[in-house]
Amino acid sequence: MVKVNLEKCIGCGTCKADCTAANIALKDGKAVHGKFCLECGHCLAVCPQHAVALVGNYDPSEIIEYDPKQFEITPERLLNFVKFRRSIRQYTGEPVSDADIAKILEMGRYTQTGANMQLLRYIVLTKDTLREITPIALTALAELDVKSVDKKAMRVPHQYLDFQSIWVNWHQVYQKNQRDLLFHGAPNALLIVSRKCNEVDGCLNAGHLELMINALGLGACLMGFGTFAFDVSPELKQRVGIREDESVIFMMVFGHPKVKYLRTVNRKKVKYEKI
Structure with a gap:
């Protein structure tokens, strides 16, 4: 389940806008979750105030703050x-x-x-x-x-x-x-x-x-x-x-491979339509 720290929540609505289940409402300037939560964690990931937590069978130590040097791949x-x-x-x-x-x-x-x-x-x-x-x-x-x-x-x-x-x-x-x-x-x-x-x-x-x-x-x-x-x-x-x-x-x-490949292989052309 999801828990909101009401002291940290500023009622910005960022979590509400990103909730795929439309399960978040703003009441008295605070985010409130309904009963249809998928526990996807989008609200946790997007909250600028660190006000949201997944509780239950979830380890908070697994959360990693975004760092382009650690996350981005060209x-x-x-x-x-x-x-x-x-x-x-x-x-x-x-x-x-x-x-x-x-x-x-x-x-x-x-x-x-x-x-x-x-x-x-x-x-x-x-x-x-x-x-x-x-x-x-x-x-x-x-x-x-x-x-x-x-x-x-x-x-x-x-x-x-x-x-x-x-x-x-x-x-x-x-x-x-x-x-x-x-x-x-x-x-x-x-x-x-x-x-x-x-x-x-x-x-x-x-x-x-x-x-x-x-x-x-x-x-x-x-x-x-x-x-x-x-x-x-x-x-x-x-x-x-x-x-x-x-x-x-x-x-x-x-x-562990016993064979070592030295190059890529060409493939047939992609088939697609843009409609």
Whole structure:
């Protein structure tokens, strides 16, 4: 909930003008919050008098005053950073440190969510757990009856079903020599978990998580096939503790890259309309 320090509030109306829920009124020259607060914190961030606080499950020590030197990134540098990213499918055996994992999850925690509901949770899979679930996931994909799959209910593109012959091959390769062509032998994986039908929040989160992974000098690969495997395999969900009302919104593997890229790659021209 939001608390206003009435001694500090000067009734300037800055918070009222920026409240997305139209939940703030000025009464007797002071800001007063109604009952429809989203706890987004806009009023806290915009108040020139430091009169607003989020109370409850919020740590006030996390608040940082704006400083251009600490916050601003040039558009050119940001674009180059994104241009240089690659999906990594070769990893060293070095595990990712707990300190780096904490920074990755912090990036996810601060990523926007619809209506500020903040319903996502995360499961970090270790190398041992990944090795345990790899044959389960490959078997689920290789033995899937694709004709019985309801395409309209799929949370990933239904064109994925056209890859089953590849999944069968990956499964055979794994059975023969333990080579992992699904998760690429990565040392860690990250599951973004939420209630069902929360894909938008999960996709936004995945993009931001990968940015932090790259900023730490690590690499990641978004796992559409892995995400789908969790959808079709009750055994996988049970193994990692996915509840009945939850889904793995998205999966990615990550670790220390074994490959070094030397340049960006050109892409097709952008398609857009200005109406």
